[in-house]
Amino acid sequence: MTLKRVAEIAGVSIATASRVLAGKGGAHRISEATVAAVTQAAEKIGFRHSHLARSLKSGQSALIGVVVPDVSNPFFAAIAREITLAAEAKGYSVLLADSREDDASERRLVQQLRDRHIEGLVVCPAGLKQDHLAAAQDAGLPLVVVDRGFADGDLLTVTSDHAQGARALAQVLLKAGHRHIGVLQGRPGTLVNDERLAAFKAALASDGVRLTAAHIAGDAFSEVSGRRAAATLLRAKPQITALFALSNQIALGALRAAAELGRVVPRDLSLATFDDLPHAEFMNPPLTTACQDVPALGRQAADLLFARLAGVPRPRTRLQRISVTVIERASVTAPSTRKATT
Amino acid sequence: MTLKRVAEIAGVSIATASRVLAGKGGAHRISEATVAAVTQAAEKIGFRHSHLARSLKSGQSALIGVVVPDVSNPFFAAIAREITLAAEAKGYSVLLADSREDDASERRLVQQLRDRHIEGLVVCPAGLKQDHLAAAQDAGLPLVVVDRGFADGDLLTVTSDHAQGARALAQVLLKAGHRHIGVLQGRPGTLVNDERLAAFKAALASDGVRLTAAHIAGDAFSEVSGRRAAATLLRAKPQITALFALSNQIALGALRAAAELGRVVPRDLSLATFDDLPHAEFMNPPLTTACQDVPALGRQAADLLFARLAGVPRPRTRLQRISVTVIERASVTAPSTRKATT
DNA sequence: TATGCATGCGCAAACGTTTGCGCATCTATA
C-alpha cells in the first residue's frame, strides 16, 4: 500500500509513480503507457497516499483545529458543524477538542493541536486569558476567535452584536411596563457578558430605570448558575417582575428556579433571554429571545479562517459582528398587578 | 524547533536528544550532565515534538475518527463529546466529520479519515449500506458503530434498547385509552426505525390494537418528515387520537403539523416520542418520551473502542444495548371525547 | 559522422523522528 509497492508493480521508479499519481504526468513528459501502468498498479492494490508522509514532506497538514468549551452544547455544536462543513469543502479535516469550560484544558488542547501541525484554529475561549492564543497567532498560526471574544488584544473575532440584542430586549421589557428587572449574568469579565450587561443597563437607564448590583446575579453561562442566581434574586428582591437571562442555559435554570419558588412564567414573572438555538419556540412558555444567528457565526469564522489560509490579508476590523434577531414570544407580558403579594 | 536544533545547541547527536526527551536517558546510560544540557536546550527554544514525524515513524497516529450525520444535532453532539473527552483522556485526538445524512459523503469521509491513519473509528451511519464500514473493519481498523446499527453484518454496535422503549411507550398510550394510534417513523430499513416500529406494533397487537400501514407515515428522522407525516396521517385518519414519533426531531415536526391543523396537544392529540435530549421537560407541552441515555451511548462506544485499541478482544455480543427511561409528561392524556367532531 | 534538442525517466535528498547496533573511552582487574 505504499508508493514503492506501486512503483515495483508498474516497473517504474518511486518518483515516476509519485508524479503520475499527482496528475503531473503531462508536465513531466511521462508517456501514456507509463501513466497507464502506474494508474493500474495503484488501482490494483488500492493505493492511497499517506497523508502523514505527505504532510511531513510538504509542511501542509490540511488540518484545522476547533476548540469549544462544550461540544454537546447545541450552540457550539452548530458552530463546529459549519466549520466542519466548510473545512471539508476546502479539503481540510477538523481536529475537534472540548475544553470543558476550563482554561487550563484549553491551553493544553491548543498546544496539542499545534503539535499536530494544524494550519489554522478556530477557538471559542473558555476563560478570560488570551495569552496562549496570542502566542499561537504570533507564531504565525491563522486564528479566529468565535463568540466569546476579548475586549482588548488583537485576536480576530466573530461574535454577535450583543449590544444590539440587549438593547432590543430592554426595550421589550420596558415597553411591557417592567421597572424592576433582574439580570442573570454569565461569566463576568467576558466580552459577551459585559457587552450584553452594559448595553442592557444603558438602555434601562435611558428610560430612567436603574440597574444596581443588587439586581445582578450569576457567575457562569450555565443552567446551575442561572438557577441559583434566579433564586437569589427573586428571594432578595420579590418586587422583581422580569428577568433577563444572558443565555438560554441560564434561562433554563431560571425556569427551574421560578417553578421551585412557585412563580409561573409569564404570569408572575417575565423572562427574556439571549438565545442560542431555535428550540425556544416550543418551550413552555415560548421564550422571548434575542436570537443569535449561530450558523452565521460559524460560517463567518470559517470564511475568515480559510480566507487567511488562502493568503487574503486579515480584515482591519478586529471584531466582526453578526446581528441578532429579537423574537417576542409569550414569556414576556405586562407585570402582574399582584406582584406585591408575592 | 526540531530535534536537530536541540541537539546542536546541546552539543549532542540527534539520537541522544531524542532519547533524553523521550525520558529514556536512564535506560540508555546517558549522563546527568547531558540530560540537563538537552533538557535546557529544548526548553530554551520551546521545542515540541512533531506529531507528524513521530506518527510516520512509529505508525501510531494517536488519532481516532468520529463520523456523525449532523454535528449540530444535540444527540450526535453529545455522543461526539463523550468520545472526544474519552479520547483526550487516553492521549488521542479526534478527527470529526459530518456526513450530512448522506451515504456517499460518509463513504468519502471514512476513506479520508483512513488516509489520515486513524487508529480507530466511531461512526453513526447515515444510510443503509455498511460495506465501506465492513471493509474498514476487515482491513483491521477498530470500529464501533453507535446508535444507528445494522440488523445484519458483523459491526460492533452500541445502541439503545429500542424495543424496550417502544413497548413501554405503547403501554403508556394504551393505558391512557388510545386505540387509534399513528406512527411517525424515521428512515425505514434502519435498525433504529424498524426495531422501534416492530416492538411498538407488537405491543399494540398484544392488546388487540392493530397498526396497519395506513397508520404509519414518514421516511426520515427529520422535522420535515415528521411534519409531513403527521399532516398526512391526521388528515387521512382523523380518528387518530395519539401519535408516536420515532425521534424528537419528528416530534417537533408533529407539533408544527398539529398546530397547523388546529389540533391542540394534548387536548386533541396525544404525542409520545423517542427522545434524544433532556429539553423535553421544558417543551410545550412537556413531552412523554422514551429518553435515551445519550452520554452513555457515547461513553460505551468510546470504552469499547479504546478497549480494542488497548488489545482487549471484541466482546461476543455484537449489539450492545443501553437501556432507555420512559418519562411520562403532559403530552399524553386520555383521548378526547370530542375526537369525532374533528 | 559529430552536434543539438526533445523525450522519458531515475537518483537522491529532504521532511522530523525513533532505534538497533556499534564504537570509543575509561576504570578496574589480572
Add this chain to the structure above:
DNA sequence: TATAGATGCGCAAACGTTTGCGCATGCATA
C-alpha cells in the same frame, strides 16, 4: 601493561512522500 567490562554516546536506516537535477536514449540537422 594488556584485557575486560562498564559507561556514554553517535551512525545510519527507516517511516512514505515530493521534487530539483541530471542522465540516458532517439531523432533530426549540419
